[in-house]
Amino acid sequence: xxxxxxxxxxxxxxxxxxxxxxxxxxxxxxxxxxxxxxxxxxxxxxxxxxxxxxxxxxxxxxxxxxxxxxxxxxxxxxxxxxxxxxxxxxxxxxxxxxxxxxxxxxxxxxxxxxxxxxxxxxxxxxxxxxxxxxxxxxxxxxxxxxxxxxxxxxxxxxxxxxxxxxxxxxxxxxxxxxxxxxxxxxxxxxxxxxxxxxxxxxxxxxxxxxxxx
Amino acid sequence: xxxxxxxxxxxxxxxxxxxxxxxxxxxxxxxxxxxxxxxxxxxxxxxxxxxxxxxxxxxxxxxxxxxxxxxxxxxxxxxxxxxxxxxxxxxxxxxxxxxxxxxxxxxxxxxxxxxxxxxxxxxxxxxxxxxxxxxxxxxxxxxxxxxxxxxxxxxxxxxxxxxxxxxxxxxxxxxxxxxxxxxxxxxxxxxxxxxxxxxxxxxxxxxxxxxxxxxxxxxxxxxxxxxxxxxxxxxxxxxxxxxxxxxxxxxxxxxxxxxxxxxxxxxxxxxxxxxxxxxxxxxxxxxxxxxx
Numbered sequence: 001x002x003x004x005x006x007x008x009x010x011x012x013x014x015x016x017x018x019x020x021x022x023x024x025x026x027x028x029x030x031x032x033x034x035x036x037x038x039x040x041x042x043x044x045x046x047x048x049x050x051x052x053x054x055x056x057x058x059x060x061x062x063x064x065x066x067x068x069x070x071x072x073x074x075x076x077x078x079x080x081x082x083x084x085x086x087x088x089x090x091x092x093x094x095x096x097x098x099x100x101x102x103x104x105x106x107x108x109x110x111x112x113x114x115x116x117x118x119x120x121x122x123x124x125x126x127x128x129x130x131x132x133x134x135x136x137x138x139x140x141x142x143x144x145x146x147x148x149x150x151x152x153x154x155x156x157x158x159x160x161x162x163x164x165x166x167x168x169x170x171x172x173x174x175x176x177x178x179x180x181x182x183x184x185x186x187x188x189x190x191x192x193x194x195x196x197x198x199x200x201x202x203x204x205x206x207x208x209x210x211x212x213x
Numbered sequence: 214x215x216x217x218x219x220x221x222x223x224x225x226x227x228x229x230x231x232x233x234x235x236x237x238x239x240x241x242x243x244x245x246x247x248x249x250x251x252x253x254x255x256x257x258x259x260x261x262x263x264x265x266x267x268x269x270x271x272x273x274x275x276x277x278x279x280x281x282x283x284x285x286x287x288x289x290x291x292x293x294x295x296x297x298x299x300x301x302x303x304x305x306x307x308x309x310x311x312x313x314x315x316x317x318x319x320x321x322x323x324x325x326x327x328x329x330x331x332x333x334x335x336x337x338x339x340x341x342x343x344x345x346x347x348x349x350x351x352x353x354x355x356x357x358x359x360x361x362x363x364x365x366x367x368x369x370x371x372x373x374x375x376x377x378x379x380x381x382x383x384x385x386x387x388x389x390x391x392x393x394x395x396x397x398x399x400x401x402x403x404x405x406x407x408x409x410x411x412x413x414x415x416x417x418x419x420x421x422x423x424x425x426x427x428x429x430x431x432x433x434x435x436x437x438x439x440x441x442x443x444x445x446x447x448x449x450x451x452x453x454x455x456x457x458x459x460x461x462x463x464x465x466x467x468x469x470x471x472x473x474x475x476x477x478x479x480x481x482x483x484x485x486x487x488x489x490x491x492x493x494x495x496x497x498x499x500x501x502x503x504x505x
Contacts, residue, residue, distance in 0.1 A: 031403055031411075034286050038279060043271030050272055060275060064282045071286045086263040093266065097231060138267040156230040157265050163227050181226035185258040192264055 019084035027074035034071050041085065045092045051158055052096035062099050066092040097160040133196055141191035149184030152177055216244045222254055229259035276442075277476055277499045283402030284498055287411060383424030383463040390415035390422050397473060401425060401498040404478070410496040412462070414477050419469050421451060425462040425479065425496055431455045434484040437495075439464055442476040453485045473501045 019040070025033030045066060049059035069091055077087050133141075142150060148170070155166045163181075167174045216224070221244045227233045228241050245252060391398035396417035403409050412425030421439075428437060436453030443449075452466035462479075478497035480490040 046274035047269040047272040156232040188261045
């Protein structure tokens with residue numbers, strides 16, 4: 001993939017650029033590139049899989065399965081829809097949820113092959129945020145949520161429960177579950193942007209040219 | 214299922230968090246694909262979701278996972294290379310075995326951790342199947358890997374062909390060992406960005422044999438040292454060997470593999486007799502047993 005062939009993109013972090021190059025190499029069947037990708041994200045991938053499955057053996061299978069999916073289908077990554085990191089970790093997440101729901105994977109990968117409606121931008125949508133938040137800041141942003149909002153989001157994202165199951169488990173109507181998830185995500189959005197705005201002014205994270213475009 | 218704009222807005226949070234049923238998610242997609250409304254709620258809510266994972270502390274996966282992933286990926290690659298018939302005619306003519314082996318039509322399943330666990334605790338009834346499966350995977354990966362190497366050495370230099378043939382002969386010996394009752398076997402995948410060394414290993418009846426290609430030749434007193442790592446224990450040296458210009462390494466030694474899941478690794482050591490690795494691992498793999 002040459003720079004000339006790429007459409008004009010929003011600014012991305014150097015890590016994103018490095019990841020994209022690794023993914024190109026992975027797509028060409030280079031085992032060392034796969035190993036490089038594994039080394040960059042193995043601890044995050046395993047943390048996600050372990051959190052969802054709560055089973056070290058199953059989590060190991062999920063991570064292997066996810067990286068093998070990337071190995072076989074690196075070309076399915078769509079550049080404009082998020083970073084390689086987000087894409088990879090979303091695959092881990094999908095596979096882990098599939099595993100705990102005890103069903104066969106229904107899609108090889110998040111369905112980028114399906115028609116991709118322009119509204120469906122998943123992740124990394126704010127260049128001003130991307131790459132500037134660490135776990136401490138994200139946890140601080142999560143603390144902005146009310147307990148019930150946080151519970152609804154965590155049961156959904158980490159528990160793999162359906163909305164009805166969350167309603168049953170928390171003893172509230174389905175509509176309440178939906179509004180808690182929606183409000184919780186909105187609050188989190190605001191908190192993340194706020195934290196990222198503060199991060200922009202830190203000297204170690206000086207804006208690169210064009211990053212605010 | 215047909216959804217209105219309001220229905221879709223109502224389901225947006227569930228959609229981006231991945232809690233909708235497949236039918237519901239498909240209906241949301243179908244609506245968005247044909248709707249001229251911006252539905253900005255998906256970007257607003259969905260953009261948050263990747264950050265949820267950032268709230269976790271990283272967790273180091275088991276050390277064997279790397280080798281297992283790379284071995285499975287190597288098997289995939291070999292599969293592709295076998296199917297890909299782009300070997301130049303001059304080279305292909307000297308590759309007698311290529312056409313006579315079955316060409317896999319689907320990715321070869323590699324044993325999952327769950328399967329390994331099951332085997333470790335299960336009765337011997339699945340043993341024959343498992344052994345056949347390992348042998349098939351080995352055969353395909355080896356043949357494919359060999360072809361792949363040939364393809365990447367398009368010059369067809371005599372020495373390269375000799376090296377490929379030496380490797381192939383060694384692999385045949387490993388395959389024979391892997392077919393013995395009670396044998397354990399596995400792939401060795403390249404470790405580290407500088408290494409292209411890959412190989413196979415089999416252990417049976419207190420002896421171990423491994424074949425590796427693409428090793429840098431040894432010089433002076435250098436040897437490649439083979440190590441066995443069981444669980445969290447320190448690596449145990451099982452012997453060393455030298456490698457010539459062809460880059461093929463073959464090692465036969467005596468060692469008992471007690472537990473399935475042991476890791477075999479190679480390092481390049483300055484002299485024979487190392488008791489602990491002094492240099493980075495160049496290739497490694499997990500050895501798994503056939504017996505239940």
